[in-house]
Amino acid sequence: MSYSTENIRNIALAGHAGAGKTTLFEALLHAGGVIQTQGSVERGTTQSDTDAQEKARGHSIDSCIAGIDRGGCHINLIDTAGYPDFRGGTLSAFAAVETVAVVVNAANGVEHGTRRMMEHARERGLARLLVVNKIDAEGADLPALAEALREEFGPECLPVNLPADGGRRVLDCFFHAEGATDLSSLAEAHQRILDQVVEVSEKLMDRYLDAGEGALTREQLHDAFEQCLREGHLVPVCFVSARTGAGVAELLELAERLLPNPAEGNPPPFLDAGGAPIAVSADPGRHVVADVFKIVNDPFVGKLSVFRVWQGTIRRDSQLYVDDGRKPFKVGHLFRLNARNHVEIERAIPGDIAAVAKVEEIHFDAVLHDSHEEDRIRLAPPHFPQPMFGLALEPKHKGQEQKLSQALLRLAEEDPCLRVEHHKELNETVVRGLSELHLKVMLERMRERYGVEVVTHPPRIAYRETIAARADGHHRHKKQTGGAGQFGEVFLRVEPLERGGGFEFVDEVKGGVIPNQFLPAIEKGVRQAMERGAVAGYPMQDLRVTVYDGKYHPVDSKEVAFVSAGKKAFLDAVGKARPIVLEPIVDVEVAIPEANVGDVTGGLAGKRARILGTDARRGGELVIRAQAPLAELTDYPTELKAMTGGRGRYSLDLSHYEPVPPPVQKQLSEAWKPHVEED
Numbered sequence: 001m002s003y004s005t006e007n008i009r010n011i012a013l014a015g016h017a018g019a020g021k022t023t024l025f026e027a028l029l030h031a032g033g034v035i036q037t038q039g040s041v042e043r044g045t046t047q048s049d050t051d052a053q054e055k056a057r058g059h060s061i062d063s064c065i066a067g068i069d070r071g072g073c074h075i076n077l078i079d080t081a082g083y084p085d086f087r088g089g090t091l092s093a094f095a096a097v098e099t100v101a102v103v104v105n106a107a108n109g110v111e112h113g114t115r116r117m118m119e120h121a122r123e124r125g126l127a128r129l130l131v132v133n134k135i136d137a138e139g140a141d142l143p144a145l146a147e148a149l150r151e152e153f154g155p156e157c158l159p160v161n162l163p164a165d166g167g168r169r170v171l172d173c174f175f176h177a178e179g180a181t182d183l184s185s186l187a188e189a190h191q192r193i194l195d196q197v198v199e200v201s202e203k204l205m206d207r208y209l210d211a212g213e214g215a216l217t218r219e220q221l222h223d224a225f226e227q228c229l230r231e232g233h234l235v236p237v238c239f240v241s242a243r244t245g246a247g248v249a250e251l252l253e254l255a256e257r258l259l260p261n262p263a264e265g266n267p268p269p270f271l272d273a274g275g276a277p278i279a280v281s282a283d284p285g286r287h288v289v290a291d292v293f294k295i296v297n298d299p300f301v302g303k304l305s306v307f308r309v310w311q312g313t314i315r316r317d318s319q320l321y322v323d324d325g326r327k328p329f330k331v332g333h334l335f336r337l338n339a340r341n342h343v344e345i346e347r348a349i350p351g352d353i354a355a356v357a358k359v360e361e362i363h364f365d366a367v368l369h370d371s372h373e374e375d376r377i378r379l380a381p382p383h384f385p386q387p388m389f390g391l392a393l394e395p396k397h398k399g400q401e402q403k404l405s406q407a408l409l410r411l412a413e414e415d416p417c418l419r420v421e422h423h424k425e426l427n428e429t430v431v432r433g434l435s436e437l438h439l440k441v442m443l444e445r446m447r448e449r450y451g452v453e454v455v456t457h458p459p460r461i462a463y464r465e466t467i468a469a470r471a472d473g474h475h476r477h478k479k480q481t482g483g484a485g486q487f488g489e490v491f492l493r494v495e496p497l498e499r500g501g502g503f504e505f506v507d508e509v510k511g512g513v514i515p516n517q518f519l520p521a522i523e524k525g526v527r528q529a530m531e532r533g534a535v536a537g538y539p540m541q542d543l544r545v546t547v548y549d550g551k552y553h554p555v556d557s558k559e560v561a562f563v564s565a566g567k568k569a570f571l572d573a574v575g576k577a578r579p580i581v582l583e584p585i586v587d588v589e590v591a592i593p594e595a596n597v598g599d600v601t602g603g604l605a606g607k608r609a610r611i612l613g614t615d616a617r618r619g620g621e622l623v624i625r626a627q628a629p630l631a632e633l634t635d636y637p638t639e640l641k642a643m644t645g646g647r648g649r650y651s652l653d654l655s656h657y658e659p660v661p662p663p664v665q666k667q668l669s670e671a672w673k674p675h676v677e678e679d
Contacts, residue, residue: 016113088417262351473573525566
């Protein structure tokens with residue numbers, strides 16, 4: 001099928017776990033004629049949940065992409081995971097679309113995941129759509145839910161269709177206004193949304209007030225509707241039942257007629273080398289700019305790099321560069337992803353989502369381009385949660401170290417929230433993720449896909465070190481062993497930066513007492529000491545190092561001498577600057593039955609947690625918000641399960657670092673002493 005950029009719609013389905021996104025994905029593909037029979041999550045026959053772990057667990061883990069061609073329109077639909085444990089793939093999909101459809105379970109109402117996805121989409125400047133699913137569910141109070149959505153997300157949340165006959169069908173209330181529904185009259189709903197849409201245009205408003213609705217053309221309403229979505233002035237609410245199909249065809253029609261195409265969405269946040277915004281255009285004739293938002297290691301076609309084309313046209317046999325690479329690769333095969341199938345295509349235009357296979361140098365968030373004019377730009381990625389849960393692991397069977405390393409590399413390529421760390425001083429490999437479940441799924445995939453079994457144990461907590469005062473340090477490195485010697489002398493100053501300040505290296509050397517060519521060596525020595533730590537063996541952060549004096553020898557001064565002098569002068573200064581150990585503090589949200597609130601809050605208080613507040617949810621559920629040291633939560637999954645009979649769930653996000661209590665710092669320092677190596 002041939003189509004233009006103006007006829008493309010890119011939509012991500014997101015929302016809380018259990019809202020029915022995958023079933024809705026199936027229903028849309030069925031209504032769009034892509035599949036003949038709608039699959040079932042329970043039977044493991046859906047187009048999107050094809051992984052063995054997804055079928056076994058009955059929920060999505062990865063995002064899945066499929067295209068629908070209907071009435072000259074091409075809709076790229078992305079089904080995303082609802083569990084917060086797998087947010088990496090969900091947020092990655094936001095970098096490829098103009099619209100996020102947040103799916104809400106009509107029986108459960110506004111849930112934690114609903115809020116999270118609405119906020120992420122708003123921050124990204126994406127059009128938002130609320131899709132109320134399961135409108136025929138027993139006990140669903142649709143009028144109350146419609147009001148709850150407006151209270152939670154603002155008066156701009158207005159229905160564009162309304163349920164009728166107990167959720168067995170829906171009636172359009174944007175273009176039509178006749179009839180009664182389960183919520184109200186269509187005329188009333190039609191009036192409210194029309195009033196909201198014309199507000200964005202003074203000219204349109206005047207025409208509407210002077211001559212009434214009949215004076216407005218469909219094209220004018222479309223343009224104003226699209227502007228409302230782009231500016232967040234309107235969040236359409238659609239009622240559907242993915243199980244029965246009620247409202248599904250109407251949702252597709254809404255996508256075709258009213259949702260923004262790639263030329264109408266808010267400009268993507270591309271940045272130049274200096275971090276300044278840079279414009280790209282949905283022009284098929286300009287240089288190619290595409291962003292890789294998903295990596296799949298496919299057992300049949302190899303590494304598959306999935307990208308969104310933002311500018312230009314990619315054709316089969318095109319020559320493309322990766323980031324600022326000097327050597328291009330040839331697009332031998334160009335694919336469109338259609339759920340389980342990869343369809344080979346001849347070209348991809350702005351707005352298209354496509355993929356290339358077996359190009360190892362491509363990585364997540366890479367920019368593909370065909371001109372060095374674009375080799376320093378990048379698309380600002382979504383804000384990913386920090387992976388805080390960790391497991392130290394080693395292969396169960398000897399001789400599989402290399403195989404383990406390759407498996408971890410492949411898995412980390414696919415998931416931006418999975419991090420692999422190697423701690424040389426302890427000869428320890430640590431993998432970090434968003435939760436116990438996240439890492440459990442990763443280990444199961446490693447065994448199933450790559451045949452690697454591992455032994456795990458708790459890792460060290462990701463403590464950091466810093467300083468609390470300003471101090472000066474000095475070291476003279478002098479070594480003479482016959483022939484040319486080594487000489488370098490460094491005076492430097494350390495001072496603390498605010499939390500999150502990172503590291504600054506400042507050159508204040510005057511008069512050439514240390515030649516410029518040796519300053520990088522001093523910085524190298526400082527960074528080596530920072531990586532190793534000065535108090536308890538953890539990396540240092542949030543400090544400034546200023547080199548202001550020193551000496552050199554025209555014959556004996558070498559890079560290695562200034563590396564050593566810089567390192568020891570830094571340690572000398574840090575020892576006087578009140579070094580402290582910082583611990584990660586995480587934001588904790590615990591959802592529990594109301595009957596367990598006393599046990600859970602008491603348990604958190606015993607973990608040095610600060611309770612920030614509680615929120616009541618429908619169905620007698622309570623959400624406790626707190627901040628706690630990550631070190632206190634290593635056994636929390638087991639404890640919460642025991643306290644709530646398996647009904648509690650929680651999520652963590654890194655908040656900040658703060659100093660550990662003095663007894664903890666003393667304990668960490670004592671534990672590190674046996675690992676200190678003599679220089």
